[in-house]
Amino acid sequence: MAASLIDPLPQAVLPAGIRSRFVDTTNGQRMHILEAGDASGSAGTVLLLHGFPELAFCWRRLMPLLAQAGYHVVAPDQRGYGRTTPDPVSYRDPVEPYSLLRLAGDVVALLGGLGLDSVAAVVGHDFGSLVAGTCALVRPDLFRRLALLGTPFAGAPALGTRLAGAPEDDPIHRALLALPSPRRHYLLYYAGPQANQDMGSCPQGVAAMLRGYYHHKSADWPGNHPQALEAWSAEELVRMPAYYIMPADRTMAEISAAHMPSGEQIARCAWLSEADLGFVAAEFSRTGFQGGMHWYRSAMRGDMARDLGLYAGRQVECPVLFLAGAGDWATFQSPGALEAMSARLAPTPITPHFIAGAGHWLQQEQPTAVAERLIPFLSR
Incomplete structure (x- = not known):
C-alpha cells in the first residue's frame, strides 16, 4: 500500500528552533525528520535515532542544546514510525524490511538524501542504539563517533562464532x-x-x-x-x-x-x-x-544475529560513548551485555556513564545532563 501523504509537524507542537520536514532518501523513502541548528556550520551533523515506543519527537529537549553548541542536529522518524510510515503496518506485512541491516541502510540513505558525506556522530537510544551501533560498525567512513543511550550494543560476534538458534x-x-x-x-x-x-x-x-x-x-x-x-x-x-x-x-x-x-x-x-x-x-x-x-519480530526470529554475523570479527573504529539512566533496567536486562560491549565493541574498553535522576527515557528526563556528557565527547 502506498504511503499516505501527510504534512510536516505544525510548528506549534515543536520547541523553538526545531523544524519539521521530509527528505527523499536515496533508497526511495520519504523520511520525516526534525532538524535544528545550521546545516552549513563547521561543527558537523549529529544524527539521533529513537527507540520504542518513541518518535523523532522524543529528542525535542536535547536537540536545542546540541544546536546551541554549534551542531546541525537531525532526528528522523525511523521506518515503521510516525510520519515516515504514516499508514498502519499489519502483522501480516513482510518483516524483512525491518532487519537491522535494512534499518542501518535507511540511515545511510538519509545521509544521501541530505547531501552529507559523513556525520560528526550517530546517537541511538533503546533499539535505536542497536541501529546506531550497526551504522558505525559497517560504515566507519560515514559515522565519526558513536553514542549509545541505555541499551548496550556488543557489536559483531568473534570470528568463528557459531550462530545460536532464534x-x-x-x-x-x-x-x-x-x-x-x-x-x-x-x-x-x-x-x-x-x-x-x-x-x-x-x-x-x-x-x-x-x-x-x-x-x-x-x-x-x-x-x-x-x-x-x-x-x-x-x-x-x-x-x-x-x-x-x-x-x-x-x-x-x-x-x-x-x-x-x-x-x-x-x-x-x-x-x-x-x-x-x-x-x-x-x-x-x-x-x-x-x-x-516488526523490529522486534525480526530480531526474535534471528535476523539480527545473522546480520551481525556477516561482520564477525569486526570492531567499531570510532570513539564510543555509553550513557544510561541510573534508574534504567535496560542496561542490565541481558546479563553480561554491558561487559561484552566494553570488551568487544571497540579496540579500547568502554566505560559506562550513569545519569542520576533518569530512568529509561534519559534524553527526555535529564537532557541537560546528557548534553553535558555528549558535547565534550563530540568536541574531543
Whole structure:
C-alpha cells in the first residue's frame, strides 16, 4: 500500500528552533525528520535515532542544546514510525524490511538524501542504539563517533562464532512459563500477534496507556533500582519489573494501567507535558505500534544475529560513548551485555556513564545532563 501523504509537524507542537520536514532518501523513502541548528556550520551533523515506543519527537529537549553548541542536529522518524510510515503496518506485512541491516541502510540513505558525506556522530537510544551501533560498525567512513543511550550494543560476534538458534526458540521462555507465577519475556510478547491490538485498542486509550508505560520505566517510578543479573535464568530475570518480565496473563496495556501515575505525579512531571504526550499518542493512534514491533519480530526470529554475523570479527573504529539512566533496567536486562560491549565493541574498553535522576527515557528526563556528557565527547 502506498504511503499516505501527510504534512510536516505544525510548528506549534515543536520547541523553538526545531523544524519539521521530509527528505527523499536515496533508497526511495520519504523520511520525516526534525532538524535544528545550521546545516552549513563547521561543527558537523549529529544524527539521533529513537527507540520504542518513541518518535523523532522524543529528542525535542536535547536537540536545542546540541544546536546551541554549534551542531546541525537531525532526528528522523525511523521506518515503521510516525510520519515516515504514516499508514498502519499489519502483522501480516513482510518483516524483512525491518532487519537491522535494512534499518542501518535507511540511515545511510538519509545521509544521501541530505547531501552529507559523513556525520560528526550517530546517537541511538533503546533499539535505536542497536541501529546506531550497526551504522558505525559497517560504515566507519560515514559515522565519526558513536553514542549509545541505555541499551548496550556488543557489536559483531568473534570470528568463528557459531550462530545460536532464534531468540524466540530460547528455552528461557518455557522456563519463565514454568515459574510458580508464570511469566513471559516482553520481547516475545512484542513479537507476537496480539501486542499491537492490546496497546493500540486498550480500554484506557493510547494516551493513558503511554503515560503509564513511560512513568513505569522512568526515574519517577520508585521501583526502578537496576542491578546486574547473575545469569540468564528465569529465577534471575524475574528480578526485573513487569514491563520486562510480564505476568503471563497480563497485557502491556494492563501493566501500564496498574502503574498509572496519580494526577499529582502527572502535574509534577516536567519532562512529559500533557500536550507533548497528546501529540505522541495521536501519532501512535494513527499508525498503531506494529511498525516498531516488526523490529522486534525480526530480531526474535534471528535476523539480527545473522546480520551481525556477516561482520564477525569486526570492531567499531570510532570513539564510543555509553550513557544510561541510573534508574534504567535496560542496561542490565541481558546479563553480561554491558561487559561484552566494553570488551568487544571497540579496540579500547568502554566505560559506562550513569545519569542520576533518569530512568529509561534519559534524553527526555535529564537532557541537560546528557548534553553535558555528549558535547565534550563530540568536541574531543
